Amino acid sequence: MKILVVGAGATGGYFGALLARAGRDVTFLVRPRRAAVLRERGLRLTGSGEDEVLTPRLVTADRLTQPYDLVLLSVKSTALEQAVEDLAPAVGPGTAIVPLLNGLRHLDVLNGRFGKEAVLGGVAKVITTLNDEGDIVRLAPLAVLALGEQDGGASARTEEIRTVLAGAGIDASVSPDILASMWHKWVFITTLSTVTCLMRGEVGDVVAVPGGSGIGPAVLAEGAAVAAAAGYPVPESERDLTTALVTRAGSTFASSMYRDVVSGFPTEVEHVFGDLTARARALAVPTPLLDLATAHLRVHQHRVGARR
Known part of the structure; x- marks a missing residue:
């Protein structure tokens, strides 16, 4: 199976590195600047007991000329439109x-460009980041990937892809309802990001102040209400897990969006928050805390844009 990983950042780079390490036929489609870093330093994995340097096969958009069997799309939503043209x-x-993006808006973009039959749903849960040198740092053991047909159910191709991924040491599964899985992760991401971005602190910082432990569950209730109204109720077990994560005293857990905010980087506010709150309005579900977080992140985005 010829595999193209679009993006070699914290998520795509990590899963792509596992595929490359296992000897799979994998190529990374990257921008020229990222290609230069990878050619100089290699694709480096560190953290959580990993310390490895790989020499990845790279291609830039101007040299991409042949079809691949599998495309793993892992870019920031702000780069989605360009990535679609590049790939x-x-x-x-x-x-x-x-696609391994958060939210659901990217499915509309990909379906419109390539046809729904070419596009699967995907959910990645991995806690990684890029350091200042461009190396991939694994911050916690969690690293799983789920995929599935948009219409639900398993298929020969999803099982074939799962087998290839699992054979490379990736904890991969085929979801019987991938859209539900994507909705549930969306609720989790917006809950964690609201708590950390709006409060400007890690989970433990928020929980440590009076009233802080109630913020996460309140945001979760809003997001879960939107998902339920859309036809994808979040299971009680997942709600309990999210509640535990966003109320844990002393936790250093934070969303990648929070790390972008404190670093002064652009965020995926429209793809992750703007789209969810727009769906909430269409479904007549009140989301005051999510609306506040959306406005807060939009102000951040405006300030970042004004400096560039």
Whole structure:
């Protein structure tokens, strides 16, 4: 199976590195600047007991000329439109695209460009980041990937992809309802990001102040209400897990969006928050805390844009 990983950041870079380490036929589609870093330093994995340097096969958009069997799309939503154009030559009649973005808006973009039959749903849960040198730092053991047909159910191609991923040491599964899985992660991400971005602190910092332990559950209730109204209720077990994570005393847990905010980087506010709150309005679900977080992140985005 010829695999193209679009993006070699914290998520795509990590899963792509596992595929490369296992000897899979994997190529990374990267921007010229990232390609220069990877050619100089290699693809480096550190943290959680990992310390490895790989020499990845790289390609830039101007040199992409052939179709691939599998495309793992892992870019920031702000780079989605350009990534779609860049990867187009890699999509042939039998190509399967597995996007690993948060939210759901990207499915509309990909379906419109390549056709729904080429696009699977995907959910990645991995706690990684890039350090100042561009190395991938694994911050916690969690690293799983789920995929599935947009219409639900398993298929020969999803099982084939799962087998290839699992054979490379990736904890991969086929979800019987991938859209539900994507909704549930969306609720989790917006809950954690609201707590940490709005309060400007890690979970433990928020929980340590009077009233702080109630913020996470209140935001979770809003997001879960939107998901339920859309037809994808969050299971009680997942709600309990999220509640525990956002109310844990002393926790250093924080969202990647929080790290972007404190570093002065752009965020995925429209793709993750703007789209969710717009759906909430359409479904007549009140979301005051999510609305506040959206406004807060939009102000941050405006300030970042004004400096560039």
